[in-house]
Amino acid sequence: MPRFRHLLTMTLGAALLQSPLLHAEELPAAIRKIEEKGAKIIGSFDAPDGLRGYAAQYQNRGMALYLTPDGKHVLLGNLYDANGKDLSAEPLQKLVYAPMAKEVWAKMESSAWIADGSKDAPRVVYLFSDPNCQYCTLFWEQARPWVKSGKVQLRHIMVGIIREDSPGKSAALLASKDPSKALDDHEKAGKQSALKALPTIPQEVQDKLNANMALMEELELPATPAIFYLDAKGDLQQQQGAPSPDKLAKILGPK
Known part of the structure; x- marks a missing residue:
């Protein structure tokens, strides 16, 4: 990148x-x-x-x-x-x-993301996520203590890049009646997930996926998860891939 x-x-x-x-x-x-x-x-x-x-x-x-x-x-x-x-x-x-960072954050805010955690959480972390990404699932698991305590809300910007059915699976999550629950069920199940790709993606959902992919390409991100957060100084930081345990506190804050 x-x-x-x-x-x-x-x-x-x-x-x-x-x-x-x-x-x-x-x-x-x-x-x-x-x-x-x-x-x-x-x-x-x-x-x-x-x-x-x-x-x-x-x-x-x-x-x-x-x-x-x-x-x-x-x-x-x-x-x-x-x-x-x-x-x-x-x-x-x-x-x-600084202006570029503000613009990037605003673009992620307006992208098609799925909330994971309380809307009142004091810390927000964005990640570009693919339903077939094992490292996205690993980060989801790593973040559970922070999400469940209400300290962090993860916002999954859904894309489809890993396998042929990735776009359809992302579309299924975005089109779900309760996307947050659908994502939670999918990540909890891990390799046993029953999530099925939509055979036909509605145009409205396809537009969201296209916009998310365009943003990922604009930022020249090579893979998922690509994690974005604000550090203690308010600086925009990025983590590519699931973080090592020693980096979790930097991304998610204190437990």
């Missing part, structure tokens, strides 16, 4: 630095040339020794640009001080990655 891994340490709701979004007409000519190559200039920030910093976004990556004092040259890359501190990290996080 080369593009999406840059989203893993973003802070939701972080304020921009001192500069609002820049309009093209306000950009120096040298920076406009970079914009013409496909970069989206998000904002500017102070930099040392007469340089002017610009935060850009290119193919879901944050990119730091530095305009030289003469306004004729642009340096691309991270800038470090004498102590090895990355002076580009904070501006990029606040100007680029």
Whole structure:
């Protein structure tokens, strides 16, 4: 996931630095040339020794640009001080990655997910889930103490990628009269699950599956489960695959 891994340490709701979004007409000519190559200039920030910093976004990556004092040259890359501190990290996080994180979280909120746990749970965890995914079932089992205590609600964003009948099984869960119970029954049963794939998927349900798959592809997620959560600092984090026991508290919080 080369593009999406840059989203893993973003802070939701972080304020921009001192500069609002820049309009093209306000950009120096040298920076406009970079914009013409496909970069989206998000904002500017102070930099040392007469340089002017610009935060850009290119193919879901944050990119730091530095305009030289003469306004004729642009340096691309991270800038470090004498102590090895990355002076580009904070501006990029606040100007680029924080808004991207907020957007990703909002897209997951509006996706077709099945709730697992109390709607009043103080912590929400999203995961892209396939009914034939044994590691999704493993994470479901791992999360039981947190879900049953009311501390966490898992939101399963249903997709169908593992086997030929995966889309039909996801559709069956989404189309159920009680999707939460249907998912619970399926996961409890494990390999003995009686869940059957829908032979014909209603268009409304197919649209939901298509949107979930499009989101998974947009985020360049290679497999299920792909787990998303907010850490103690409010940073958006991702776990690919069922987590090791030592990571559960980071994802689900204290028991």
